[in-house]
Amino acid sequence: xxxxxxxxxxxxxxxxxxxxxxxxxxxxxxxxxxxxxxxxxxxxxxxxxxxxxxxxxxxxxxxxxxxxxxxxxxxxxxxxxxxxxxxxxxxxxxxxxxxxxxxxxxxxxxxxxxxxxxxxxxxxxxxxxxxxxxxxxxxxxxxxxxxxxxxxxxxxxxxxxxxxxxxxxxxxxxxxxxxxxxxxxxxxxxxxxxxxxxxxxxxxxxxxxxxxxxxxxxxxxxxxxxxxxxxxxxxxxxxxxxxxxxxxxxxxxxxxxxxx
Amino acid sequence: xxxxxxxxxxxxxxxxxxxxxxxxxxxxxxxxxxxxxxxxxxxxxxxxxxxxxxxxxxxxxxxxxxxxxxxxxxxxxxxxxxxxxxxxxxxxxxxxxxxxxxxxxxxxxxxxxxxxxxxxxxxxxxxxxxxxxxxxxxxxxxxxxxxxxxxxxxxxxxxxxxxxxxxxxxxxxxxxxxxxxxxxxxxxxxxxxxxxxxxxxxxxxxxxxxxxxxxxxxxxxxxxxxxxxxxxxxxxxxxxxxxxxxxxxxxxxxxxxxxxxxxxxxxxxxxxxxxxxxxxxxxxxxxxxxxxxxx
Ligand SMILES: Nc1ncnc2c1ncn2[C@@H]1O[C@H](COP(=O)(O)OP(=O)(O)OP(=O)(O)O)[C@@H](O)[C@H]1O
Ligand SMILES: [Mg+2]
Numbered sequence: 001x002x003x004x005x006x007x008x009x010x011x012x013x014x015x016x017x018x019x020x021x022x023x024x025x026x027x028x029x030x031x032x033x034x035x036x037x038x039x040x041x042x043x044x045x046x047x048x049x050x051x052x053x054x055x056x057x058x059x060x061x062x063x064x065x066x067x068x069x070x071x072x073x074x075x076x077x078x079x080x081x082x083x084x085x086x087x088x089x090x091x092x093x094x095x096x097x098x099x100x101x102x103x104x105x106x107x108x109x110x111x112x113x114x115x116x117x118x119x120x121x122x123x124x125x126x127x128x129x130x131x132x133x134x135x136x137x138x139x140x141x142x143x144x145x146x147x148x149x150x151x152x153x154x155x156x157x158x159x160x161x162x163x164x165x166x167x168x169x170x171x172x173x174x175x176x177x178x179x180x181x182x183x184x185x186x187x188x189x190x191x192x193x194x195x196x197x198x199x200x201x202x203x204x205x206x207x208x209x210x211x212x213x214x215x216x217x218x219x220x221x222x223x224x225x226x227x228x229x230x231x232x233x234x235x236x237x238x239x240x241x242x243x244x245x246x247x248x249x250x251x252x253x254x255x256x257x258x259x260x
Numbered sequence: 261x262x263x264x265x266x267x268x269x270x271x272x273x274x275x276x277x278x279x280x281x282x283x284x285x286x287x288x289x290x291x292x293x294x295x296x297x298x299x300x301x302x303x304x305x306x307x308x309x310x311x312x313x314x315x316x317x318x319x320x321x322x323x324x325x326x327x328x329x330x331x332x333x334x335x336x337x338x339x340x341x342x343x344x345x346x347x348x349x350x351x352x353x354x355x356x357x358x359x360x361x362x363x364x365x366x367x368x369x370x371x372x373x374x375x376x377x378x379x380x381x382x383x384x385x386x387x388x389x390x391x392x393x394x395x396x397x398x399x400x401x402x403x404x405x406x407x408x409x410x411x412x413x414x415x416x417x418x419x420x421x422x423x424x425x426x427x428x429x430x431x432x433x434x435x436x437x438x439x440x441x442x443x444x445x446x447x448x449x450x451x452x453x454x455x456x457x458x459x460x461x462x463x464x465x466x467x468x469x470x471x472x473x474x475x476x477x478x479x480x481x482x483x484x485x486x487x488x489x490x491x492x493x494x495x496x497x498x499x500x501x502x503x504x505x506x507x508x509x510x511x512x513x514x515x516x517x518x519x520x521x522x523x524x525x526x527x528x529x530x531x532x533x534x535x536x537x538x539x540x541x542x543x544x545x546x547x548x549x550x551x552x553x554x555x
Contacts, residue, residue: 062448067376092454102445106467119455119463166449173453 012076013038013177013207014059019073021054021063028054030231031073036177036224041199041208043222043239045215047254051231052211053099056179059209060094061087077177092120095170097180099211101162103154103169110150112165113137116173136168139202141194160187167195177207185213196221215255219243227251305537309530317341317531322499322515328524338525342532344501348416348509352495353481355420355505360427361477367428368435368473369461384436391429398422399490407494416502416509419495423487427480434476438469471550478547482540488513512536 012035021029029051036042044052054063061082063069075082082090103112113133117124124132133150137143142164146157154165163186170178180199184192199208200221212218218225218239225239227248235242235251246252316339323331323340331338367383374380402422411417442465450460466473488511491497496508497518516532519525 060452062452065444065448065451088454088456090454091452094452096448096452098445098449098452100445102443102449104446104449104464104468106464106470115450116453119450119453119459121459169449169453 009035009037011038012036014209015074015076016059017074017076019055019058019075020071021051021058022070022072023054024068028231029058032228032233034226034233034236036207036209038207039203039205040223041203041210041221042224042226043218044209044211044226044228045213045218045254046228046234048213050228052228053181054231055228056096056181056209056211059177059179060091060096062096092116092173093175094177094179095173095175097163097167097170097178097183099181099185101159101166101186103157103162103165105153105155107154108151109137109146109154109157109165112154113168113172115169132172136172137165139171139198140164140168141191141198142168160191163187164191164195167198171202175206177209178202179209181211182213183210184217192217215243227254229254302537305530305534308527309532309534311337312528312531313534318346319343321501322510322518322528323525324499325522325524328522328528332524332527338527342512342515342528342535344498344510345512345515345532346535347501347503348419348495348498348514349485349511351416351503351505351509352420352423352491352511353485355417356423356427356484357477357481359420359424360431360480363424364428364431364480365435365466365473368432369439371432371436372439384432387429387432390425391433394489395422395426395487396489396493398425399493401425402490403493411506413506414494414496414508416495416505416507419491419509419511420505422490422494423484426484426487426490427477430480430483431473431476434479435469435473438472438476439465441472442468471553475547475551478543478550482543482547485540485543486513486536488517492517 014036016032016034016036019029019032020027032055044055046052057063058071059075059082063071064087077085077090077093104115107115110129110133111118113136114124114129116122117129117132134143134147137146142161145161146165149156154162157165163183167180167183184195187195196217199210202208203223210218210222212222222239225235225237225242226233227235227242227246227250229250235246235248237247242251243255246255318341320339320341321344322342323338327340328338367387371380371384399422402418402425406418406421407414446464446468447460450464451457455463491511491514495511495514497514498508498510502509512532512535516529516536519528519532
C-alpha cells in the first residue's frame with residue numbers, strides 16, 4: 001500500500017522492482033517494489049525476521065556469496081539493472097555498514113579507514129590518505145578518541161568505536177548510496193546521537209538506506225519509511241505521514257507497540 | 261538451624277574436601293604419567309649426548325669407522341660431526357617446503373571455497389588418505405617417480421619429494437580449517453567495498469588466518485624433519501656435504517640409523533638425536549608462540 005506522495009519520486013537513486021529473495025525454498029522478501037529518493041534517509045522498519053536485512057543485502061548483491069540464496073526482480077541504479085553492472089563496480093557505488101562491527105583484524109585503525117582504496121589497489125599519496133582518514137573519522141566523531149592511536153589494531157576499540165570505524169570505512173571510499181543495517185544497535189545513547197546527526201548531515205551528499213528497530217530513531221532522522229511484515233512491503237511513504245497517519249492496520253499496530 | 265544439622269553440614273563439606281583432594285591427586289598423577297616419557301627421553305639424550313656436542317660436531321662431516329674405532333680405543337672423543345646430515349636435512353626440508361607449501365595452500369583455499377562440490381570432497385578424502393599412508397610407501401613412490409625417471413639415481417630431490425607428499429595433507433588441512441574459522445562477516449566487509457574476489461583472499465583472508473596456516477606449516481616441517489624411512493629409499497645417504505640436489509645426500513635421521521648399525525659410532529646416536537630433538541622442540545615452541553600471540 002503505497003501513499004500517493006510516493007508517486008512523485010522522479011529520478012530515484014534506486015528503483016526496486018518486484019524484488020524477491022529466497023533462502024532455498026523460503027521466500028524471505030516477497031515482490032517488493034519501491035523507489036528510493038535521492039539525498040534522503042529512508043528507514044526500513046518491521047518486526048524481527050521480516051526480511052529487512054535480506055532486502056538490504058540484495059541491493060549490493062551480497063547474497064551472491066551464498067549458493068542457497070536466489071534473487072528475482074530488478075533494481076535500477078542510474079537506469080541500469082544492478083545485475084547488469086559488474087558487482088565490483090556496483091559495490092563501490094554502495095557502501096555497507098553491517099549489523100555487527102567487522103573491522104579488519106589485521107589492519108590498524110588508519111588502514112581500516114582507507115581499506116577501500118588499499119583493497120582495490122588505488123594508490124593515494126600520503127597527504128591524501130591522511131586527509132581521507134582524518135575527514136572520515138571526524139565525520140563519525142571518532143577522531144578525537146583515536147587520533148593518537150591510529151596505528152593500533154582496529155579490533156582494540158570498543159564495540160561502539162568499532163562500529164563508527166566501520167561507518168568511516170564505508171564513507172571514506174565515497175559511495176553514492178550507503179546501506180546500513182541497524183548501525184547503532186551496538187552503540188550507547190551518546191554515540192548513537194552522534195551517528196544520527198552524522199546521517200542527517202550526510203544526506204546532503206549521499207542517499208542513505210537504514211534498517212532500524214528503533215522507531216524513535218526512524219522518526220527522528222528518516223525522510224521516508226518503509227514498513228515490512230513477513231517479507232512483504234506493507235507500507236511506504238513519508239515518515240511523518242506514516243507515523244501520524246498509518247494507512248495499513250499492521251503498520252499502526254507495529255508503531256503502537258502491539259507487536260514487533 | 262539446630263546443632264545436629266550443623267554437624268551434618270560440616271561432615272558433607274569435609275567429605276567433599278576429601279573428594280576434591282583425591283581428584284586433584286589423580287589429575288596430578290595422570291599428568292606426570294603423560295609428561296614422564298618426554299622428560300625421560302630428553303634426560304637420557306642430554307646425559308648421553310652432551311659430551312659429543314661442540315662446534316666441531318656441527319661443522320665437520322661424519323668420521324669413517326676406522327677413525328672412530330681408533331678414538332674409542334684411545335678413550336678419546338670421537339672426532340668429526342654431522343654437518344653432512346644437517347646440510348642434507350636443510351636442503352631437503354627447504355625443497356619439500358617449496359613444493360608443499362604453495363600447493364597445500366592453494367588446495368586448502370580451493371577446498372574452503374567449494375565446500376560442497378564433488379571434486380573438493382574427493383580431494384579432501386584423498387588428502388586424508390594420504391595423511392595415513394605409511395611414510396615408507398611415500399618413499400617408494402618417490403623412488404619410482406624421481407629416482408627412476410628424473411634424477412636416474414638416489415638424490416636429494418627424490419628425498420624432498422617424498423617429504424613434500426608427507427607435508428602436503430597437513431598444510432591442506434590447516435589452511436582449510438584456518439580459513440573456515442574466519443567469520444564470513446569479514447569476507448562480506450571486504451566484498452562490500454568492491455574488492456575483487458581474489459584480493460579478498462589474498463589481502464584479507466590469508467593475512468587474517470596467517471598464524472593458523474603458519475602453525476600448520478611449522479608442524480608439518482617438524483614432522484618430516486625426523487623422517488628416516490622414505491629417505492632410505494630416496495636420498496640414500498652420503499658421507500660428504502653435497503649441494504647437488506640430483507645426487508645422494510645425507511640427513512640427520514639417516515645418520516642416526518647409520519650410527520646405530522656401526523658399533524664404533526654408537527656414541528654419536530645420542531648427540532645426533534639430541535640435535536634433532538632440539539630443532540623439533542624449538543619449531544614446536546615457535547608455532548605455539550605464534551598461535552598464542554594472534555589469539
Ligand atoms: N542465512 C539464512 N539462511 C536461511 N534463512 C535465513 C537466513 N537469513 C535469514 N533467513 C530468514 O529470512 C527471514 C528474514 O531474515 P532477515 O535477517 O532479513 O530479518 P530481519 O528483518 O533483518 O530481522 P532482524 O530485525 O532480527 O535483523 C527470516 O525468516 C530468517 O529466518
Ligand atoms: Mg537484520
